[in-house]
Amino acid sequence: MSTGIPNNRLRLLERAKRALPALTPALESLLAGIVGLLVGALIMWIGGYDPWKAYVALFRGAYRDMYGFASSLARGTPLILTALTFSICMRAGMFNIGAEGQVYGGALAAVTVGYFALPSGLHIIMGLIFAMLAGAAWSLVPALLKLTRGVHEVISTIMFNWIARFFAFYLVANVLVDPIRAEKTISVPASARLPILVHGTDLSYGLFVSVFFALVIYFLLWHTTAGYELRAAGLNPTAAHYGGINSKRTVLLSFILGGLGAGLAGATIVMGLPPTYAVYSGLPQLANVGFDGMAVAMVGRNHPIGILIAALFFGGMNAGGRMMQIIAGVPLEMVRVVEGIIVVALAIPELVRLFRFFRNRWRSLWRREPA
Amino acid sequence: MKRILTLLAVVLLGISLVGMIGLGNGKVAVVLDVGGRGDLSFNDMGFKGTDQAAVDYGLEMVEVQSATAADYLPNVRNLARSGEYDLILAVGFLLTDAVSTVADEFPGQKFAIIDGFIPDKANVMSILFRENEASALVGALAGMVATHFGYRYVGCVLGIEIPVLYHFEAGYRFGIDWGVKKYNELGLAIGADVGLLYSYTGTFSDIALGKAATEAQLAQGAAAVYNVAGPLGIGDLEAITEYHTAKGTTFGPPYYIGVDANQDYLGNGLHGIASGMKRVDHGCYNAVKSVVEGTFHGGIVSLGLAVAEGGVSISKLQDLVDFFAFGVAAGAVDEVDFYTTLANWSANRANIPPEIWEAVDELEAGILDGSIVVPTADSVQEMQAVRAQYPLP
Known part of the structure; x- marks a missing residue:
């Protein structure tokens, strides 16, 4: 105690010093959110709409009462899962854009439980397992391509999204088609539907599936050896390799975990969203769930807990966006522009961080090259 | 001077009263599916017909577009929950399940759907075309x-x-x-x-x-x-x-x-x-008209070639x-x-x-x-x- 400061005060300072860096991301997000809201307001004002009325409608529609809150959570449910797909791979040092295609796979696999009968609980579990397996299987191919042929995952996952899209079109229209209603697949039977959690809303028990998966991923990444290896390989592949970490194993693990999540996302949509419980031709209820998940991951700082919060926010934007149309008369296109601006603003801090991270890594690689 | 002011006040009062009556007549909502506006056919016609009816009968009209198929049910439900609309008009077959579900939840709310087959609900008018x-x-x-x-x-x-x-x-x-x-x-x-x-x-x-x-x-x-x-x-x-x-x-x-x-x-x-x-526009117009005139009824309305039906024709x-x-x-x-x-x-x-x-x-x-x-x-x-x-x- 040579400084002469009393012991307890020193400890307090220590604690504050430790807490500050943890607070920075939250402050950054808050600032980015405010900037996004202001720019969005400016655009609405230029477009001739009342920004104040629109934002009041947005936030009331999203969080004012149980109905709004449940609606927000309902839309956030699949986004939690697709965000995890992106961030698990990001933590392992890879840019996985394949959640979109894996959602299609998961949704269609979940629909197939309609072809057989089982007791209710078992039927639901079967649907979830089918969906997870389909998502993981679709994710595995780009992973194997990377490991065996060195195909970059950005290219392969983008291409696999398109393959999945048109393959899903084919399956919906020709194989899983409802014989009475050609515009959709067969519906998931009542015994395999995730029950509605809040009556009169579209929030189902799918929420628990998502949150549970997020907690499992959190535990796996931060409290197990495999998770430690995965993160180490992401932070510094060279050091991880030197430390004896099998990089092939971490690639495979991150893609499989991501695929399981995206597949589940497909299941929570077809098994959990009323009223049709089927996939429509053209996939209008699945489209963009995977891509939106990437934005959720960015805003949630690629952390499972951050993602849970970000998903609630994204779901709220969607649920509240509907009310912007109804109450403030803002057309859907303008609603999406404003939502997009807020999202971009929120994602910028994380994007800057990732950009710096990857740039430094490239620099270190280049520096090593001449030697 | 005082007389002019009084006159002005009376005129202003009159105008605002007329305005209030005009807006107070009621509200209709039109919900579109993911196809959305700007197609120069189906959706634009649905909008045109409803809009025309709203103008003719002095109603307020709200338009709601759907970003994805997952929005159909919440969109229709949000409108019904508000209880403010004399008619919720769904334009498009793909909204059938959503309208059917919400119609059961809100039996007092009138709905009309274009192209959707909902034959057995007293509060849903299904407008079909031959x-x-x-x-x-x-x-x-x-x-x-x-x-x-x-x-x-x-x-x-x-x-x-x-x-x-x-x-x-x-x-x-x-x-x-x-x-x-x-x-x-x-x-x-x-x-x-x-x-x-x-x-x-x-x-x-x-x-x-x-x-x-x-x-x-x-x-x-x-x-x-x-x-x-x-x-x-x-x-x-x-x-x-x-x-x-x-x-x-x-x-x-x-x-x-x-x-x-x-x-x-x-x-x-x-x-x-x-x-x-x-003529989706005729279908929508007539649905709004039926509500205003009190002739609204649930069940199927089938519109064909006949001029009186104004349903379909060759140009x-x-x-x-x-x-x-x-x-x-x-x-x-x-x-x-x-x-x-x-x-x-x-x-x-x-x-x-x-x-x-x-x-x-x-x-x-x-x-x-x-x-x-x-x-x-x-x-x-x-x-x-x-x-x-x-x-x-």
């Missing part, structure tokens, strides 16, 4: 035109495979068959076979797919292509225009056949020979005039092009022998008096039966 009747007329025209100009096929580009589109395909098939037979009966040509090329693109929004499908059908020798996919018609017409440019022709076959709205005026009327019109001159204005309002065409368009359209129609037009009228009269019955289909099985009856290879 699209097969109008499709038979354009099919007969296309079949006769193909025979007349020596083409092997007629074409048809459809959207998502939903029962509503089966009505179109079934009627079109019947019409082609009827037209070709009729043309041979008239002794105008030695009977050549006319086949049907049709493709379900699986979309109501991807214009590029409409263009690609049309190009494929033209390459195989289609004399006319019937657009049964709303906005995809913009792509269909583009393919037909490019085909003509490549051949060095400005009009004549192959032709474009429009849908829902009258689309003959598109592209300066150079290629649009006719449209199988489905005529007056429709060109009416819908050119619709196109101008939507920013798709320029007012100054009206007379060029009219001249092009008339020249194209005059290029087809009057016997063909008379035969189309004959078919129309036959359907109206019930002597000719046009088949339809509501399921895959029924559609397959119609395809087997009129294979048109």
Whole structure:
């Protein structure tokens, strides 16, 4: 105690010093959110709409009462899962854009439980397992391509999204088609539907599936050896390799975990969203769930807990966006522009961080090259 | 001075009272599916009809578009929950399940749905169109035109495979068959076979797919292509225009056949020979009117060829005039092009022998008096039966 400061005060300072860096991301997000809201307001004002009325409608529609809150959570449910797909791979040092295609796979696999009968609980579990397996299987191919042929995952996952899209079109229209209603697949039977959690809303028990998966991923990444290896390989592949970490194993693990999540996302949509419980031709209820998940991951700082919060926010934007149309008369296109601006603003801090991270890594690689 | 002020106050009070009454009459909401506005056909017509009714009856109107299919139910439910709307009007078959669900939750709320089959609810008016009747007329025209100009096929580009589109395909098939037979009966040509090329693109929004499908059908020798996919018609017409440019022709076959709205005026009327019109605007207008006049009732309202029903028809001159204005309002065409368009359209129609037009009228009269019955289909099985009856290879 040579400084002469009393012991307890020193400890307090220590604690504050430790807490500050943890607070920075939250402050950054808050600032980015405010900037996004202001720019969005400016655009609405230029477009001739009342920004104040629109934002009041947005936030009331999203969080004012149980109905709004449940609606927000309902839309956030699949986004939690697709965000995890992106961030698990990001933590392992890879840019996985394949959640979109894996959602299609998961949704269609979940629909197939309609072809057989089982007791209710078992039927639901079967649907979830089918969906997870389909998502993981679709994710595995780009992973194997990377490991065996060195195909970059950005290219392969983008291409696999398109393959999945048109393959899903084919399956919906020709194989899983409802014989009475050609515009959709067969519906998931009542015994395999995730029950509605809040009556009169579209929030189902799918929420628990998502949150549970997020907690499992959190535990796996931060409290197990495999998770430690995965993160180490992401932070510094060279050091991880030197430390004896099998990089092939971490690639495979991150893609499989991501695929399981995206597949589940497909299941929570077809098994959990009323009223049709089927996939429509053209996939209008699945489209963009995977891509939106990437934005959720960015805003949630690629952390499972951050993602849970970000998903609630994204779901709220969607649920509240509907009310912007109804109450403030803002057309859907303008609603999406404003939502997009807020999202971009929120994602910028994380994007800057990732950009710096990857740039430094490239620099270190280049520096090593001449030697 | 004081008197003037008093007068002014009275006048202002009067104006505001009238204004309040005007707005206080009620509210209607129109919900659109993912196709959205700007298609110059189905969705724009639904909006136009509701908007017109709102203006005529002094109602406030709210429009809600759906970003994804997951929004259908919440959108309809949010409107019903508010309890502010005298009528919630859902435009499009894909909203059927959502309307059906919410109608049970809010039995006091009136709903109307275009194209959705909800027959048994007291608070839901299902407005259906007999699209097969109008499709038979354009099919007969296309079949006769193909025979007349020596083409092997007629074409048809459809959207998502939903029962509503089966009505179109079934009627079109019947019409082609009827037209070709009729043309041979008239002794105008030695009977050549006319086949049907049709493709379900699986979309109501991807214009590029409409263009690609049309190009494929033209390459195989289609004399006319019937657009049964709303906005995809913009792509269909583009393919037909490019085909003509490549051949060095400005009009004549192959032709474009429009849908829902009258689309003959598109592209300066150079290629649009006719449209199988489905007056979604009339359906919406009448639904709002029924609520205002207190004649609203649940169940099916079926609209066909009859003038009184105002449901479906093949486009005529007056429709060109009416819908050119619709196109101008939507920013798709320029007012100054009206007379060029009219001249092009008339020249194209005059290029087809009057016997063909008379035969189309004959078919129309036959359907109206019930002597000719046009088949339809509501399921895959029924559609397959119609395809087997009129294979048109």
